[in-house]
Amino acid sequence: MSAISIRGLGKKFGSADVLRDINLEIREGEFLVLVGPSGCGKSTLLRLLAGLDRATSGQILQNGADISAHAPRERNFSLIFQNYALFPHLTVRNNILFGMKMRGEPKAEFPQRLKKVADLLQLQPLLDRKPAQLSGGQRQRVAMARAIVREPALFLMDEPLSNLDAKLRGEVRDGIMALHNTLKTSTVYVTHDQIEAMTMADRIAVLDGGRLQQIGTPEALYRQPANMFVAGFIGTPAMNILRIPFYDQQAWLVGQPIARLPDYHEAEVFFGIRPEHLTEFPGGDGPRLQCRVLRRELHGAEYLITLDTPAGQVQYRRENRGAVGDVGQRLTLSFSSRDSYLFSVSSQLNLLQEQ
Numbered sequence: 001m002s003a004i005s006i007r008g009l010g011k012k013f014g015s016a017d018v019l020r021d022i023n024l025e026i027r028e029g030e031f032l033v034l035v036g037p038s039g040c041g042k043s044t045l046l047r048l049l050a051g052l053d054r055a056t057s058g059q060i061l062q063n064g065a066d067i068s069a070h071a072p073r074e075r076n077f078s079l080i081f082q083n084y085a086l087f088p089h090l091t092v093r094n095n096i097l098f099g100m101k102m103r104g105e106p107k108a109e110f111p112q113r114l115k116k117v118a119d120l121l122q123l124q125p126l127l128d129r130k131p132a133q134l135s136g137g138q139r140q141r142v143a144m145a146r147a148i149v150r151e152p153a154l155f156l157m158d159e160p161l162s163n164l165d166a167k168l169r170g171e172v173r174d175g176i177m178a179l180h181n182t183l184k185t186s187t188v189y190v191t192h193d194q195i196e197a198m199t200m201a202d203r204i205a206v207l208d209g210g211r212l213q214q215i216g217t218p219e220a221l222y223r224q225p226a227n228m229f230v231a232g233f234i235g236t237p238a239m240n241i242l243r244i245p246f247y248d249q250q251a252w253l254v255g256q257p258i259a260r261l262p263d264y265h266e267a268e269v270f271f272g273i274r275p276e277h278l279t280e281f282p283g284g285d286g287p288r289l290q291c292r293v294l295r296r297e298l299h300g301a302e303y304l305i306t307l308d309t310p311a312g313q314v315q316y317r318r319e320n321r322g323a324v325g326d327v328g329q330r331l332t333l334s335f336s337s338r339d340s341y342l343f344s345v346s347s348q349l350n351l352l353q354e355q
């Protein structure tokens with residue numbers, strides 16, 4: 001069942017196409033993360049969903065009904081922004097109840113609904129404080145409480161963690177996930193941080209240049225990226241991409257055949273391998289790469305090693321155990337052909353994608 005259906009949605013600002021032909025289903029109860037680089041149109045899509053802006057083309061349906069022309073308050077969606085503006089002169093309690101009072105909801109329900117969200121977000125001890133007497137994380141919890149108390153059909157969150165320091169970000173993120181697991185309210189969560197997307201999402205929608213590039217589970221996007229953009233965007237450190245020759249219907253990495261593609265007709269192809277899929281311990285008869293260490297960075301449990309190869313530079317993720325190659329040292333890396341990717345030079349589409 002689909003809670004919200006986005007059909008052929010487009011948005012222009014003047015002559016600039018900021019969103020083009022977006023088709024997306026937001027399923028009942030799912031946590032959908034919208035991810036993409038700065039300026040790709042994430043916030044614009046969220047604003048269209050919220051009703052703060054009107055689309056130039058296409059429709060938004062809620063349980064089959066067209067809500068494209070509905071004003072924000074007719075939609076019963078709750079928005080949570082990075083700048084959660086709390087009223088400084090009101091207590092936490094009154095900040096949470098403010099919207100319900102404004103909408104003239106039945107007063108008799110206030111205590112019970114307040115108790116429910118305050119328990120859920122552990123705000124009971126803070127209800128009589130003013131926002132200035134709270135930490136950043138506590139303020140964010142109050143903003144969440146205010147959004148939840150109206151029991152919306154959909155949460156729209158625009159980078160709610162981006163103003164918090166690293167430790168707090170982890171805490172609030174865990175809080176949002178715990179809340180989602182309790183409430184199961186459909187959520188669209190916008191971020192430019194692919195790690196946040198990978199750890200939080202039921203499904204991720206990747207946006208670039210105003211177009212939806214791919215939508216799927218984090219695992220599917222990591223394993224089967226539809227194109228080179230998604231391949232480079234999902235996964236840290238990013239997938240290594242090398243431009244290599246293509247002839248005799250085969251891709252060739254330093255003279256070694258990588259894969260046969262009967263229907264590809266270009267002279268070159270992009271070869272992709274993730275840093276974590278390279279190894280110094282050759283097991284089988286997979287392809288090899290002769291490398292020289294250019295740089296190494298210690299990340300605690302592992303090193304990220306940058307290497308020069310005859311086909312270009314690659315990065316390699318190496319466990320911090322035993323002797324690790326020094327700068328200038330030569331290494332032979334190998335990998336399994338199963339872990340390689342090939343992308344068309346002209347369309348950048350994944351040529352090995354399973355159907």
Ligand SMILES: Nc1ncnc2c1ncn2[C@@H]1O[C@H](COP(=O)(O)OP(=O)(O)OP(=O)(O)O)[C@@H](O)[C@H]1O
Nearest residue numbers: 013018036037038039040041042043044045191192
């Ligand atoms: N009101 C507007 N008028 C004109 N152009 C706009 C307007 N709002 C957004 N844009 C442009 O639309 C594009 C998409 O903006 P949007 O804010 O949706 O991107 P974003 O993916 O959310 O970026 P970020 O991650 O930096 O917040 C940008 O190029 C932006 O300059």
